[in-house]
Amino acid sequence: MPRVIIYSSFVLLLLLAVPPAIVAKIRSTPSEGRPIHIVQDMDYQSKFKTQTPNPLFADDRAMRQPVPGAVARGEVFDDPHFHEGTLDDGSWASEFPARIDVDLEFVERGKQRFGIYCAVCHGDAGYGDGIVNERAMTLMANADGPLQGTAWVQPKSVHAPEVAAQPVGQIFHSISKGIRNMAGYEAQIATEDRWAIVAYVRALQLSQNAPAGLRAEATR
């Protein structure tokens, strides 16, 4: 084979390495410019971004203000009894809100929601002995375990006298906003369902400390 062919194919081979080297260099170097973008579609177009000025409007803002008096759907808190568990004077409500019918179906809904959201910590019967508590206790007992040096606050029993004595509004508030080490659940559980859970907590409390004669009264 003539030498010139050998040399030129060697040079050609080296030249072939140049484009990938350039691509690799560009890809690994930060740049202020836009990436090369061959198919544009609608990726770049003139628009107003949030928090930028827009001379089209009298107040020069691109972001428009809500129409005066506008209220986001589902955000009207016109009933403190229903939404906060408090009466007009700020005290805890001891009755369920007027718009709620506490019947068997409602308590059963509460039982189901309690099973989903509360029983993991508080246990099925509300004694504060749920599976999460059991697990934490096991970890705490193991001195070298991952919980070493931290403290576990046991979920409170809903049958503790100071909880059993609470008005429904206060229990509703604890569920909604959280209490001390317990987080609030108003973001996860709809308002009416939180009341259903309160009804079920009441049912649990009655079931564990039922006075003699209650049955006769309830079935009358």
Ligand code: HEC
């Ligand atoms: C992640 C675990 C956990 C879950 C889930 C949980 N709780 Fe709690 N709860 C706690 C702990 C812990 C406390 C005690 C907090 C403290 O004393 O610092 C507590 C306290 C309470 C109390 C006592 C309030 C008081 O005044 O002392 C009530 C009532 C209660 N929880 C109800 C509920 C209900 C109803 C649910 C379900 C919507 C629920 N909890 C879900 C952990 C939990």
